[in-house]
Amino acid sequence: MASADMVAAEDRSPTQIVDAFVASLQQNDAIAEDDRQQALAAIRRLRQDERTRDSVITEGLRLAYPPFKDALKALGDERYPDALRVLDELANAEDRFLVAAAMLYRVRAYSMQQRHDEALGLLQDLAANYRNDTLQMPEIVYLTAVAEARLLQREEAIGTLKGFLQQYPEASRRLRDAAIAxxxxLQEIDFSLLDDVHDKMSFSLRQLTKQDSGPQTQRVQENVVALLTELISEIERKGGA
Structure with missing residues (x-):
């Protein structure tokens, strides 16, 4: 999906999304009745407070689906393989809200493990197919830009960030400040040579850790050598000045 398309589609309002989530919980016979009632009670409470509205779906899912609760606990404990095993299974659920949440938490796990290419694929899938099944679209778009930047897709990342800032003026201050920074x-005309070397070396290390020595990795490594040579020459020039 092109970055510009990520924020181009018309979204349902948060209220409409939560209403649809409540209806799905009420109609889902696979959920234990006690779990359903706890989830619905939490939703009624959380949606009344502007500070907690964004967590309505996550908390509702956590109470309605014990495996999802277990996955979040494993993720919080940094037991990524355990968390991903459960989240992978939940990604095949019939509940679209659960699928979307499981995908987003898989993204977070992948990002913590520097697996940005896998995270990007999930983020693009979320934006294309589940944008009306989550309250986290601002975060999804921002994380897409982060993944693109980590994968050296700078032009795409710039487009995604611009789209984020335009489409989501009501996003949290934390996300907007991070996006602006x-x-x-990324837009610096005289991009720091040292930053460029660091980014490319980090990319190469991630790829080699995955035993990926394909053409892109080799090109980046050659670029790193050239940049290091340029950096050394610049230091020598300054030292001789």
Whole structure:
């Protein structure tokens, strides 16, 4: 999916999304009745407070689906293989809200493990197919830009960040500040040579850790050598000045 398309589609309002989530819980016979009632009670409470509205679906799913609760606990404990095993299974559930949440938490696990290419694929799938089944679209778009930047897709990341800032003026201050800072870095005309070397070396290390020595990795490594040579020459020039 092109970055510009990620924020182009018309979204349902948060209220409409939560209403649809409540209806899905009420109609889902696979959920234990006690779990359903706990989830619905939590939703009624959380949606009344602007500070907790964004967590309505996550908390509802956590109470309605014990395996999802277990996966979040494993993720919080940094037991990524355990968390991913459960989240992978939940990604095949019939509940679209559960699928979307499981995918987003898989993204977070992948990002913590520097698996940005896998995270990007999930983020693009979320934006294309589940944007009306989650309250986290601002975060999804921002994380897409982060993954693109980590994968050295700078033009795509710039487009995604611009789209994020335009489409989500009501996103949290934390996300907007982070997006602005990331955009400023990517748009620097005289991009810091040292930053460029660092980014490319980090990319190469991630790829080699995955035993990926394909053409892109080799090109980046050659670029790193050239940049290091340029950096050394610049230091020598300054030292001789």
């Amino acid at each position: 990331q955009l400023e870095k």
